[in-house]
Amino acid sequence: MEDIKNTLRAFIIDKFEIGDDPDFADDVHLFNEGFVDSFGAVEIIHFVEEHYGIKITQRDITLYPMNTVDEISEVVYEKIS
Amino acid sequence: MDLFMNSAVCLLERAAEKFCNKTAFEDMDSKLSFTELRARSRALASGILSRVKTGREYPIIIHLPKSVDSIVAFMGVLYTGSPYAPVEYTIAPVRMETITANLKPSMIITDAEGKESLSKLALDTEIAVLEELTGGSDDAAVNDALYKVCDLDGAYIMHTSGSTGVPKGVTISNRGVIDYASWIKAAFDINENDIIGLNSPFHFDNSIFDVYTTLYTGAKTLIIPEKLFMYPDKLMEYVAEKEVSVIFWVPTVMISVANSGALDAVELPKLKNILFAGEVMPCKQLNIWRKKLPDSAYTNLYGPTETNVCTYYKVDREFSDSDSLPIGKACENMRVLILNEDNKRCGIGEPGELCISTSGRSLEYWNAPDISSRVFVQNPLNTKYHDKIYRTGDLVYEAEDGNIMFMGRRDNQIKLRGNRIELGDLENAAAQLDGVLSACALFDKVRQEIVLFVETDKEIAPRKYRMSLWDFVPGYMVPARVVTMAKFPHTASGKIDRVGLRKAYIEGDS
Numbered sequence: 001m002e003d004i005k006n007t008l009r010a011f012i013i014d015k016f017e018i019g020d021d022p023d024f025a026d027d028v029h030l031f032n033e034g035f036v037d038s039f040g041a042v043e044i045i046h047f048v049e050e051h052y053g054i055k056i057t058q059r060d061i062t063l064y065p066m067n068t069v070d071e072i073s074e075v076v077y078e079k080i081s
Numbered sequence: 082m083d084l085f086m087n088s089a090v091c092l093l094e095r096a097a098e099k100f101c102n103k104t105a106f107e108d109m110d111s112k113l114s115f116t117e118l119r120a121r122s123r124a125l126a127s128g129i130l131s132r133v134k135t136g137r138e139y140p141i142i143i144h145l146p147k148s149v150d151s152i153v154a155f156m157g158v159l160y161t162g163s164p165y166a167p168v169e170y171t172i173a174p175v176r177m178e179t180i181t182a183n184l185k186p187s188m189i190i191t192d193a194e195g196k197e198s199l200s201k202l203a204l205d206t207e208i209a210v211l212e213e214l215t216g217g218s219d220d221a222a223v224n225d226a227l228y229k230v231c232d233l234d235g236a237y238i239m240h241t242s243g244s245t246g247v248p249k250g251v252t253i254s255n256r257g258v259i260d261y262a263s264w265i266k267a268a269f270d271i272n273e274n275d276i277i278g279l280n281s282p283f284h285f286d287n288s289i290f291d292v293y294t295t296l297y298t299g300a301k302t303l304i305i306p307e308k309l310f311m312y313p314d315k316l317m318e319y320v321a322e323k324e325v326s327v328i329f330w331v332p333t334v335m336i337s338v339a340n341s342g343a344l345d346a347v348e349l350p351k352l353k354n355i356l357f358a359g360e361v362m363p364c365k366q367l368n369i370w371r372k373k374l375p376d377s378a379y380t381n382l383y384g385p386t387e388t389n390v391c392t393y394y395k396v397d398r399e400f401s402d403s404d405s406l407p408i409g410k411a412c413e414n415m416r417v418l419i420l421n422e423d424n425k426r427c428g429i430g431e432p433g434e435l436c437i438s439t440s441g442r443s444l445e446y447w448n449a450p451d452i453s454s455r456v457f458v459q460n461p462l463n464t465k466y467h468d469k470i471y472r473t474g475d476l477v478y479e480a481e482d483g484n485i486m487f488m489g490r491r492d493n494q495i496k497l498r499g500n501r502i503e504l505g506d507l508e509n510a511a512a513q514l515d516g517v518l519s520a521c522a523l524f525d526k527v528r529q530e531i532v533l534f535v536e537t538d539k540e541i542a543p544r545k546y547r548m549s550l551w552d553f554v555p556g557y558m559v560p561a562r563v564v565t566m567a568k569f570p571h572t573a574s575g576k577i578d579r580v581g582l583r584k585a586y587i588e589g590d591s
Contacts, residue, residue, distance in 0.1 A: 034547045
């Protein structure tokens with residue numbers, strides 16, 4: 001689980017040029033807090049799908065909140081374990 | 082005995098008789114049949130009637146998440162004879178206060194969470210929770226209220242952004258709604274076996290199509306979870322699984338689905354009717370859809386909130402990627418005029434302003450006679466009797482084949498995901514933020530996003546400006562990018578050098 005979070009966090013920080021913003025954290029709402037725009041959401045999902053060889057379905061999207069590093073990692077963790 | 086159609090809610094009365102226990106509306110958590118919708122709406126109407134003044138002069142604001150509950154609220158209000166005014170659930174506090182001050186509603190209907198947040202604002206009206214309003218049904222009181230409705234009374238009020246920063250409450254009559262629904266039934270092959278996949282939020286008038294098509298034809302409206310629109314491939318997976326057969330989406334969504342390759346990953350044999358409106362649909366992306374789904378019917382609809390759909394074009398031939406799609410011809414029972422600067426009718430190919438004449442769709446802007454009188458005017462071509470037209474501000478011309486072609490705006494208004502935006506409004510809002518010395522908003526046509534430039538002497542992360550703006554403007558106006566700088570470039574005349582900013586930060590970047 002920690003591995004997933006580390007990988008995902010590193011991807012997001014790099015991809016969306018977050019740098020060392022002190023407000024950024026694993027439980028922060030990526031979209032509401034303005035770290036990632038709506039187009040970035042797709043990139044995050046594509047990244048975890050390719051990196052972990054999993055498929056996030058429309059059901060996953062509608063059933064689970066996937067707005068924070070914690071929440072997205074949770075879904076990925078369920079899929080690979 | 083036939084039902085008399087004096088109110089838009091008579092469409093529900095009729096549908097409940099005809100389609101009974103068939104599902105009318107469905108969201109992620111629940112579904113409602115026509116009979117259930119009628120019963121719940123009448124119960125709500127009874128609750129409203131027992132508490133506040135109702136009727137055409139007493140609108141009721143609906144502040145609810147996008148769900149079947151919203152439909153209950155709309156219908157419940159219509160039964161009382163009041164117009165309903167849907168606002169976004171995430172509405173900015175200032176916008177909510179401005180709209181409420183102008184409408185002076187009898188009440189605001191919301192949910193428990195909404196009541197908590199709205200209670201902090203200066204609203205000066207009753208805030209009621211939907212469930213708490215719904216008790217037993219007093220059918221005699223509801224029937225009496227419904228009897229008093231005249232079809233020229235307002236059915237709903239939708240708010241657009243106004244160039245002065247004050248939202249304009251576009252008021253549409255019951256006649257307009259009924260007329261629109263009957264036009265849809267006549268123009269498109271939609272029946273009770275269809276499933277409509279709803280895209281638009283309820284505070285955006287595109288959703289009127291879905292709601293009233295369901296009530297008129299018996300088709301089911303499926304409220305697509307908002308989140309899915311962020312993920313085009315998952316969205317289409319959902320559309321396929323749910324066997325959606327009709328969509329009426331904004332081009333922004335159609336474009337992102339086409340560009341993402343999402344159409345290649347799914348089979349959509351049920352999707353027969355594809356309609357779009359709200360902004361320009363580029364042929365390049367339309368061709369991607371047509372290649373994947375060659376047997377579906379495609380229709381380009383055009384119409385401002387003030388009149389709802391007034392022209393349409395059923396795609397009937399091939400277009401190259403660089404062609405412009407016509408907006409077509411006037412809908413049945415609508416009259417379209419193209420007027421030049423001298424208020425004379427334009428000839429074929431001559432650009433002019435699109436003006437619309439219609440029996441009952443628009444009742445102008447709520448409580449704003451001055452702004453209304455500028456755009457709702459006497460038809461200059463008719464000197465014989467009172468005949469109001471709506472001046473859209475859109476520039477068009479009529480092509481040789483009689484189809485109307487859209488050219489652009491007469492003013493600085495832009496369209497983003499179907500929403501009308503005055504960039505000046507955004508600049509005014511941004512100028513109020515802490516640390517902002519000056520603000521300039523530009524539209525990036527290629528990326529279809531707003532870029533806000535901020536002149537500031539403070540070290541504040543650009544995303545913080547975006548977040549602060551949520552308190553002042555609707556979500557669709559919040560810029561995608563914020564660029565901060567210590568000093569704006571200026572032109573020789575001392576104005577902000579917008580061309581320079583565009584060159585350096587928008588064109589140079591793409």
